[in-house]
Every structure is written in structure tokens, then in C-alpha cells.
Amino acid sequence: MATLDEALAIALDLHTAGRTEEAETLYGRILDAVPDEPNALHLYGLLCAQGGRLEQAAELLGRAVALRPGLPEYRANLAMLHQARGDPAAAAEEYRAALCLCPDSAALAFPLAGAARQAGQGGLALAAYRRTTLIQPDLAEPMVQAGILLRYEGRTVEAVSVLRRAVRLRPDHGEAWHHLGVALQRLKDPTAPTALAHAATLLPEDATVRLNLGRARYEAGRWDDAAAALRSALALTPANDSALELLAAARHRTGGEGETVTVLRRLLRLRPDAANGWHALSLSEPGALGSLHRALALQPEHRNALSGLANRLRDRREIAASLRLHDRAVRLQPSSAEARWNRSLARLLAGDLTGGWEDYEARWGVADFPTKPRGLPQPLWSGEDIAGRTILLHEEQGRGDAIQFVRYAPLVAARGARVLLEVGADLLPLFRGLPGVERVFARGEPLPAFDWQCPLLSLPRAFATRLETIPAAVPYLTADPARAAAWRERLAGDGLKVGLVWAGNPQFAGDRERSPGLAALAPLLAVPGCRFFGLQLGPGHDELARRPMPLSFIDLEPEIRDFADTAAIMASLDLVLSSCTAPAHLAGALGVPLWLLLSHAPDWRWLLDRADSPWYPTARLFRQPRPGDWAAVAEEAAAALAERVAARS
Template sequence: MATISEALLLAFDHHRAGRSAEAETLYVRILHADPEQPDAAHLLGVLCLQTGRPGLGGALIRRAVACRPDAAAYHSNLGNVRRQTGDDAAAGAAYARALRLDPGLADAHANRAAVLRALGRAGEAAAAARRALALAPDHAEGLTNLADALLADGGPALAETAARRAAAVRPGLAAAVMVLAGAHAAVGRWEAAEVAYRAALDRDPALAAAQENLGALLAKLGRRAEALAALDAAERLRPDRPPLAARGNALLALGEPAAAASCFARALAERPFDAGLHWNRAFACLLAGDYAEGWAEFEWRRADDRARPPWRRFDRPTWRGEDVAGRRLLLYAEQGLGDTLQFVRYVPLVAARGARVVLEVQPPLLMLLSGMEGAERVIARGDPLPDFDLECPLMSLPGAFATRPATVPAAVPYLHPDPARAAVWRRRLSGDGPAVGLVWAGNPQFPGDRLRSPRLEGLRPVLEVPGVRFFGLQAGEGRADLEGAALPPTFTDLGGALHDFAETAAVMAGLDLVITSCTAPAHLAGALGVPVWVVLPLAPDWRWMLGRDDSPWYPTARLFRQDRVGDWQGVARRVAEALRALAG
């Protein structure tokens, strides 16, 4: 008769070779003979995890830990149990305990990286994965989790390299292929991303995260039925953790904000203090025009400790609309340049309530906003702050004023160019036919920029309208579109001369019209009271709402929306038709 040690070795051989039934039979027999045999309990627990029985697996591994509390591998696999059941914080604690017992345990470093990534700590996750790889350079999970952390931290090229290496080390590792899909999606390679997600599911049909991510991708591409089917499949695979947040984001991408808000509300019933979920619900409510609920939910953004860069913290109270007469109030920019341009309209309203306003803005806007009505002082972010009594980010002002779509303070212009600069540009831009400014791309660091920016080629039909003089106002990386582009003689590039927003404002003052994507110049033109036509993706940013060709925020704006995802040519043709009518 075999000894327990011999039986354990034979069981482990079966386990390692993928003969799960034979291994399980032997593990069970060993535990019948010796209920306190910790290795058998531990390995049977691991087998249960691998075969989709986390409850039983967790019980067995905890039993092993009770028998041998100093075994690092047991604590590491206990972390795996907790990860499978969605308790990332407890999983992290288990991995940390394992590493205190054995700092050289590569598996624990690699798995801890996955938990840190799930907790939104991408930098720490990458460091943990690198520690695993220092111990075991071909650790497939370490490579995969490094790739995932790099992807979360904005490094798709490096993430792709690590994911490809992981897939080469272990070709059947579905998680590595899934991260590779995410790297493709991050740079707009939609077709390659879809192929990779489906390849991951071919390797592991039970990989709920791959179904969830595939659903999100298909929603961005406007493929509603397929997207929702993928999310349904994810829910069947993981019924204890339905992908409500992912479904909400998918419905937002499909332009269904009311349904998205409902999904987020159901998710919040389970995770009421999840700031990211509240923030997503805010976007859905605002896009649907439910400003009362939207502004309240929007305030949760400041509780999101995963935000990068982190939200600023002050040792002064936040102003929420109460009496402020005679008190010094710091109003400050918090997000993009367009957000600042949109919400500085509230500065005179705050001053009218008797506040002494200190306005802090991004440096590129300082010159333009230096004479902002209602501001006692305007400073650039990074300059020393004067003393103040209260603080309020600019994007909290609509909530403080209980703004609704019908009560948006929309008197324009509320920004003004420098008169001397504007006069110079008026002379330079004078001529026969309408003078039209063009902007075709936003900040590429914005997560949705590939969907919202038509690029120069996407506006090609507009450039073919006769009798119109076009002036390129594009700054930043979008200027690369001009290289080698066949442009009509009616096009003049001014982007190189626009060194700040004050200069851009002066140019816009001499134009008859600005045509732009959803980016900061759209807000600048609207704030200046210049006619502006904004081209929008199927699922636009919340501020443009849905189903209308005007904006409560900008009386001079006209909105041109996609009918289907990616169809910029259709939008451009409608813009061109309207421009012909204007020129005629």
C-alpha cells in the first residue's frame, strides 16, 4: 500500500498533467486517511479553484492554513480564492502575508500585482509584477499583470510588448490575449481588438472579463445587439457579480443615457460608496438632461481616490451656494481647458452674490482670462495661493446654482479678445467670401478622443465647398494631419501662429464661423459669441445632450451629430451642405 507521501506525489503528478478527476480522487482519499494533511487540503483547494468551485476551494485552503499557518504558498492561494470571490482588499492582505513569510515567492508578487491593478493602483501593480519577473523572468502571469498595469497607466505600446511575451511563454493564457486586445483598443485598432478578445474566449470560454470587455468594445462600435449579448454572457459566467457598470458604460456609448443611469443605480445599490459609479451615473443623468440628479452625483468625483492626478484637498470648506457676501472664494480649474472655458461663465454670478473671487486657471488660459469679469484676482495653477475663506472647483458651480437646462446662464459673449490683437487679425482675415476656422482633433490623451475627433480627412467634404476661405486653427498633435495632405488653395494654416488661447480668441473674432470637433476651441468660440458648428460622435460628451441641434450652453452653436459610430463623412456632408447655403 502506498504511503500518504507517495499518494500525494502521484496525485500532484495527475494534477500537473491536467488529469483533474484522478488527482481529486487521490486528494480526497488522502484526506479521509488523514484529515489534517495540509498539503492535500491545499492542493485539493487549488484544484477546486481551477475547476470553478471557489467556495469549496476556499474552505479547503483555509483548513490547510489553519494546520500550517507559516506556509507562504497557502496564503498566496488563499489570496486567489478571495480574488475569485471579488474581495480584492482581502486578497491583497493574503498576498502581503505570503510575501512576509517568503519574499521570494514570485506567484504572490504576480498575483498581488493583479489585485493592486483592480484597486486602481497601477503604478504599484507594475512594480509588484516587475518583482515577480526579477525572480522568474518568464512568469506568464507576471508578464500579463505587468501588461495590464502598463495599459492602465497609459502605456499601450509597452503593454502590448509585455502581453505578447506572456502569450509566447504560455500560448494558452487567455488573460494575456485579453490584455493584448485592450492594448489594441487603446490606440483605436478596433478590428484587431475584437479579434483578440474573441481569441481569448476561444482559449477560455469562461473568462467573464473578456466577454465584458468585448461587450464594451462592441458598444463603442455601435453594435448594440452583439454588445448586449456579450454582457449577458459575462453575467451568466459570473452571476454573483453582474457587469452592471460595464452595461451602463455600454449603454452610454450607444447613446442610451437613461437606461445607463438605471444600470448604474442598480450597481450602486450593491456598492453605494463607489465614487466612480456615482461619477458615471452623473454623466448619464446629465447627458439625458436630468441636471437635478446629475449635479448631485457629479460631486462624488471628488471622493474618487483613484483619479489621476488626484483631486486637490484644501483645509477650507467647499462653497455649495450658501451666503458668501464679503468672503474670499477660491474658484479653480480642475479638468480640461474646455471645461474651464465653459464654466468661468459663473464667475460674475458668484461675484454678484458679494464674494471676493480668486480665480485659478491653467497657464495656457491665464492671458485670455486675466480680465475676467467678477474676478478680484486671476492666477495660474502652480502660483502661490492667497489666503481664502472657501473653495469651489469651477465644475461644481452649476450644482451650487441649481442649474437646469432651461436656466443655464447663457448670455454671450462672456469672454472677450484683446481689442488690438483682434483688430490685427480682422485686417489679415479680410477678403471675399466667408472666413471659416477649422479644428479637427482634440487632446489625444483624452480617453475618447479617437471617437470624438474626425481628423482632417474626416472633414474633407467641407473643404470642397466653393466660395469659402478656410483657416486651420488646429494646435497640438492634430497638426500632423497637415503633413502631405492635399489641401485646396482656399485653405490657410494658422495653427503655428496660435501660441496661446488669447491669440486664438483674437483670430476667432475675425471669423464668420468656426467648425470644430468637441474640444476646447468649441467652448472658446461659444464663449466669444462666435457662430460655431460642432461635429459630434454618436455618443457625445454629456454637455451636448441628445436629440437637438442647438445647445443651452452656447446660443451661437449648431450641432451636427453622427447617425452611426465612426461616420464622419456623413456628418461632413451635412456640414458642407449647410455651409454652401451660408456661402450662397
């Protein structure tokens, strides 16, 4: 008769040879004879697990472990069985016990980490991954998984450090590159797109990698590259709504409105209830309201759709309705800089300067705001007693804004402050000599010590400016006497001397709507008795090469070096006729007669339905009667110009 050990050896041979029925019979006989034989319990349990009888296997292996708790092999096998049964917490407990028995086993530490992670025990999982790498430093996989876990827990800086080590060990590990790229993107690291592009090469069938690559490139401002990555994601998963939405946004940024609309309509066929999709579609439908109404019908508290509809209504001059929607958007998200900024423009346009200035301070939190915060440590001056203190006033946004609001600098000085002014270099000659300003600095020059600071467009708030208290005394800027005298002599002669500006900065949002262009001025150029002088600089000047001009027109652009030159020329003119751009503000600040050609939805500073400006007493405003109708504006201005010529005769 065989001994117990011999019987176990025979059963194991049968088990190993795949003769499982015979092996199971023999295991059963052994356990009938010796119910607490741990090796038989262990081996029989493994056989049951192989056959899919997990509960019976768990009972057998559990008894084996209870009899021999010091055997790590038993515990490791029981741990694997618990994972197979869907109980990762129990698996982690057994792996941890086994690791205590074999503390230098990477083969136990690594699966412990996986089980703990499945069980939601992040701390234990991370410790086990780290222990694995300490035991076997050349293993990349535990580093990869540790990095992923750190990223998911929001410990992004640590995740990047670990994942960088992992890809140095395994440069071909696509998943590591993917998670490294996403972590770098979270940190706004400019190398994120490079890491994700590498991941995309290594994982050619992974649409998520391409989606994340598209997102990283989008955030980096690489719109065309983002679109390429997103198209490749959609080639793998055509119904990926996130990729469709982001592709539409990328193409909108590059002016590809045809593809934008196509992509968004494809998205909305997949998800007609996607409020975000309808809002995105509205961005490619200037002036239309239908998509915004659809977005709000689906999601009445969609803040971006509320603000978008409010802005459209503002541009339609439906100010009361616009402000109601802006108020709703702000109530929904009081901390939203965009919501308050949008409301500020409607309030200011409506003449509510008090509320408008308060909301206008939110501009620094707006993602696409053209000027970035200076980050100066000195406090923002908001009207406090400033006598005997030094303040830096600094330019923001466009040159026209600087010219309009530098009028406040002498008022700050009148409160007893020592005033320093910082502006773009091309404004220096114009602003030197401004009353009360001790010194004017070009942006980037070293600055002396100062106590307070204030951006120029925050000064109206500091002075609590209302319509009736706008400091409108002109001129508050003057032309250099020597330059002005030279230009007076140069421009002397018969006829009404009219300066012309027909376009603004094309980089400015909305410039296409606010700039009439040279062709629209044809009726004005046909008025007899005038001499016209072109003051147009920048891209708009190119229009002269494409259009024959009358003999009464002289282009002065080649002789204009800076705003001081323009001011000297304007001081010699009878009238400046301009679109909404910096030279218009200069003419107004100089007290030169100014005729301003305005779009139907004008910039907030020109208010609504008035032919004058409280900012510039010498200005006369000519407004489009309907969107895009520059012809009506030009005809009205031409008639007024003819009357003015006749009055001089």
C-alpha cells in the same frame, strides 16, 4: 542471558542495518518483558512509522512520551508522526513542548512554525518563525516563510520588510522574490515589477510568477511588457484563464485588437460561461451588443456589463433604456464611482441636469478619469453662503471645459465672495479681467490663503443649474482690444470670414468619433464668396501637409501663441466652424457665431435632437444623421454657408 540495555543495543543495530523484521521481533520481546520500557517504545514506534503503520507508531511514541515527557527527541519524533498522520495541531503541540525543553533549538522552532501554520495557528507560526531567526539570524528560509505568512494575513508593510531581509541573505531565493514582488504590488510600489522579473528569472518554470509579473506591469501601465510576461505564462500553462483575460486587457490597451479578440475567444472556448470574458470581448467590439447580452445572460448582475450596455445604448440615442440599465448598475453597487459617473453622462445628455450634476461628482473616484483630485484641505463649496469668504476655483479636464464653466466665476463673486481662479498657463491672458475675479493664477504657482475651493465643473451643481437656468449671457469672455484691432486690420477684405477647426485632442477618449478631419470639410471649402482661416492647432494641423488647399484658405497656426490670440482672431471673423473642441467653446463664450459639427453620439453638453445650444446662444449645431456620416454634416453645413453668403450679397 543479555541484559535489557544489551538487548536494546542489538535491536537498534538490527534496525539501523535495515533488518527490520528481526529488530521488530526483538523490540516486541523486550516490551513483553518490560511493557513500559520508554526507549523500546520509542524505537519500536519509529520502526512502525518507517513501515507506514502510523496509528501503531503513534500509540507507541505516545506511551514513550508519557513515560519520559522531558525528552525533546521523543516529542519531536511524535510531532513529525502527527504531521504525517495529518494532525498538524497535535504536531504543533508536541513541537512547542519540545521547544520549551530546548529553547535555543532552531531545529525545533522552524518545524513548529510549519506545523502551526498548517493548523491555522498563524500567531504561533509567526512567533516560531521569528524565534528561529533570533536563534539563527543567518537562516533565510524562516524569514521567507514569515514574510509569506505576513503577506497572507494582510500585514503587507511588515511582509515587505521581512522579505527584503530574506533576499539580502539569499539573493537566489526565487520564492522570496516572488512574494516580495506581490507584496510591493499590493502597496503600489513601483519596484514591484523589478522584484517579480527577478523571481521569474530564478523560477523559469513557474507560470504563477509570470502571471503576477504581467499583472504588476499592467498596473504600472507597461502594457507591452505585461503582454510579454503573460505570453510566457501561457507558454507554460496554455489554459490559464487569468493570464488569457489579462493578456486581452493589455493588448486592448495598446490597440492590438486582433490579438485581443483572438485571446478572448480562446478564453471563451475554455470557459464559455465566463461573464467577465464576454464583457472583455465587448470592449473590442465597438458598438456591438451581442457580447454584453451574453455576459448579462450568464450574470444578470454584472455591473460592468450593465454599464457597458447602458453606454452603448446611450451612444445609440436609446436614452430611456440606457438610464434603466444605469439605474440597475447603481443599485447593485451604490458605492461604484464608475457606475454613477456613467449614469451622469446619460442623465446630462437627456437634459436631466439636476440628477446629472449629483452623479457627476463621482468622477473623482473613476480610475481612468483624466484629472486627478487636488486633495485640497479646504471644503468643497456646494452653494453655501459665501459672502466675505475667499474661494479658489480651479480648472479640471480640458481647456474647453474651463472656457465653458468659467462663466460661473462672476456669479460666485456676485454672492459676495473673493474669487481666485487657477487655470493652465495658456488660459491666463484670456481669463484676466474676467468680472469679479480678483486674480488668476497659473497651475503650479503659489496660492494665497483661501476658505473654500471648487472645481469649475462642480459649479453647475453648486448653483443647482437646470436647462432653463443656464447662465447663457454672452459674451462672458472678451478679446484683448489691442490684439483684436490688429487682427481686424489684418483680416480686412471682401468675403465671409470663416474660421475653421477640424480636430480635437487625440488623447481624449472618443476624439476619433468627434473630429471630422480636414478632408471632410471639402464641401465647405468649395463654397464661393468665403475666406477661410485655419485656427487648427496640435496634431490635426499635420493634415494640411497632406492635402492641397484652395487659395481662399489661409493657415494662421504659426501666429497663434495662446487662447488670447485665438480670441482676437475670432473677434474679427463672421463665423467659426468647428468640431467639438476647445475653440468651439471659445467662440461661443465670445458671442461669435458658431457652427458646430457633431457626431451621432455627441458629448453630453450638446444634448439631443436640437440645432441650438442652451449654453451658447450664437451656436448652431449640425449633427450626424447616422454614426460616422461626416459627409451629410458637411453637405448640410455647406448648403447653409452658401445661403449665408447669398444673404450678404
